[in-house]
Amino acid sequence: DIVMTQSPDSLAVSLGERATINCKSSQSIFYSSNNKNYLAWYQQKPGQPPKLLIYWASTRESGVPDRFSGSGSGTDFTLTISSLQAEDVAIYYCQQYYSTPQSFGQGTKLEIK
Amino acid sequence: EVQLVESGGGLVQPGGSLRLSCAASGFTFSSFWMSWVRQAPGKGLERVANIRRDGSEKYYVDSVKGRFTISRDNAQNSLYLQMNSLRADDTAVYHCARVGPGSATGNWYFDLWGRGTLVTVSS
Numbered sequence: 001d002i003v004m005t006q007s008p009d010s011l012a013v014s015l016g017e018r019a020t021i022n023c024k025s026s027q028s029i030f031y032s033s034n035n036k037n038y039l040a041w042y043q044q045k046p047g048q049p050p051k052l053l054i055y056w057a058s059t060r061e062s063g064v065p066d067r068f069s070g071s072g073s074g075t076d077f078t079l080t081i082s083s084l085q086a087e088d089v090a091i092y093y094c095q096q097y098y099s100t101p102q103s104f105g106q107g108t109k110l111e112i113k
Numbered sequence: 114e115v116q117l118v119e120s121g122g123g124l125v126q127p128g129g130s131l132r133l134s135c136a137a138s139g140f141t142f143s144s145f146w147m148s149w150v151r152q153a154p155g156k157g158l159e160r161v162a163n164i165r166r167d168g169s170e171k172y173y174v175d176s177v178k179g180r181f182t183i184s185r186d187n188a189q190n191s192l193y194l195q196m197n198s199l200r201a202d203d204t205a206v207y208h209c210a211r212v213g214p215g216s217a218t219g220n221w222y223f224d225l226w227g228r229g230t231l232v233t234v235s236s
Contacts, residue, residue, distance in 0.1 A: 040213075040222040049208055049226035050158070055215065061224065093158060097220045101174050104158040 002026050002096050006105035012113040019081040021108045023094035028074045031098070038098035041070055041079045044107075045090045053092075054079065086112060115139035115225065117209045122230030129199050133230060135192040135209030140225075143167075143187040146212035148223060149194045151205035151232075159205075162194065163212065163221060170218070177203075199234045206231050 003026040013019040029038045037057035042050040052061045054070035057077055067082045081088055089112060094105040121133040133149070149161040162183035163172045171183050182195040192209055206229035213224040 038220055042223075049228050050223070051226070052213070052222070052224045055213060055222050055224075095158070095222060097216065097222045100172070100219045102160050102221055106157050 001101060002029065002099060002103050004094055004096055004103050004105040006092075006094060006108045008108060009106070010109040010111065012111045013081075013084045014113045015086065016083050017113075019084050019088070019110055021079045021092050021094075021110070023072075023077045023079070023105050025075045025077075025096050025098075029096045029098035030074050037073050037077070038096055039070070039072075039077050040095045040097065041068075042093045042095065043088075043090045044093065050093065081110075084110075084112070117211065117225060117227030119207065119209050119227045119230040122207065122232045124233045124235065125199055126236050127200060127234055129234070130195070130197045131199065131232060133194040133196065133207055133209075133232070135227060137190045137192065137209075137211075140211075142185075142190040145214070146216065146221065147183075147185060147192045148210045148212055148221060149183060149192075150208045150210045150223065150226070151203075152208065152229070153202075153205040156205075160221070161207070164192070165218075172219075196232070199232075201234050204232060204234050 005024045007022045039057040041054040044050045058070045069080050071078050091107045091109050118136045148163045164183045180198045184193045208229040209227040210223040211225035213222045
């Protein structure tokens, strides 16, 4: 099974500053046949269900603000929030869907400094 | 409004059974694979089961095989999870989730989630 490890576990960033969350897979989740990385990012605010932000490692879901971006390939990935807003306080999860069982990272809690 | 609303959770004794339901609205339910994903208190996320658009294929995480059954009724826009032989480690919020349209079999990400229903297994 593929293990997903996020860092850091928690993060405090000032409003308007950049926030960076990392996700590492225990094996490559890149398919050379279609040139895609099988990684998604989700945002979960308190009391709400997870919300899809990014899929295929860097494709932004419709309606997601462009301050959210995903990057990386192979085993190392990053979610970047370019200018933190108050409404971005949440737990962020990465998920690999390269192989079954799909697996999620443990989550990164993002707070305002 | 596009949404998923779960129901049926509650407190059940170890070895007991429970049936969860998920009502879908605002989209063509029969066009999407669907899934149940659970989140244990203070823990991460775990996909439990998936079902193909027409119900002809079903996939389960190893820990629930033989105990849980996923099903759907496209005429009623509803998804179900029958849970038998429940154990303490099944305690979690169970989310109904729609599989992303770009997914292939076995490569599932989730583009719409319900708020979930809490299942507590305890004596």
